[in-house]
Amino acid sequence: MGQLQDMSAEEPALSATAVFASLAELRDAPGYSPKAIAERLINSMGADAAAPLLGIKVELLDRWASGQDAPNAHGRLQLADLDALVGHLHCAFTPAQAMDWMCSPNAQLGSRPIDVYRVQGSAPVIGAIRAHAKEAFG
Known part of the structure; x- marks a missing residue:
């Protein structure tokens, strides 16, 4: 908490209204649309890998990417x-390292990161990526 207070002393305060007003447009921003995210995931990891992680069939992911279909609210959250x-994996690892890291036991997570992601979502895995990057590049 002290770290947050120190940061606020150095940086100008942002009002919640200003932050959320700018986010209001984000849903329709080209790079953040479900179509754009689906395309990015397919280009990054392939539909055969992305679809099962999203809990959907490849054909549905392809329809999202082509704009023929749109995900519901749950699907949009899964995509995001x-x-x-x-994005975090790309920042911290090469593609080969990312695959190896995701599929190897991780002491911090108590399991393989890919298994933790499937059960708990990205938050704990991103935390472990950040911890790894801090150790590696710290």
């Missing part, structure tokens, strides 16, 4: 969650 995880 996997997109966030993939």
Whole structure:
């Protein structure tokens, strides 16, 4: 908590209204649409890998990516969650390292990161990626 207070002393305060007003447009922003995220995931990891992690069939992911179909609210959250995880993986690892790290036992998570993601979502896995990056690059 002290760290947050120190940061606020250095940086100008942002009002919640200003932050959320700018986020209001985000849903329709080209790079954040479900179509764009589905395309990015397919390009990054392939539909055969992304679809099972999203809990959907490849054909549905392809329809989302082509704009023929749109995900419901749960599907949009799943897309955003996997997109966030993939973004963190790309920042911390090469593709081969990311695959190896996701499929290897992780002491911090108590399991393989891919298994933790399937049960708990990206948050704990992203935390472990950040801890790994801090150790590696700290």
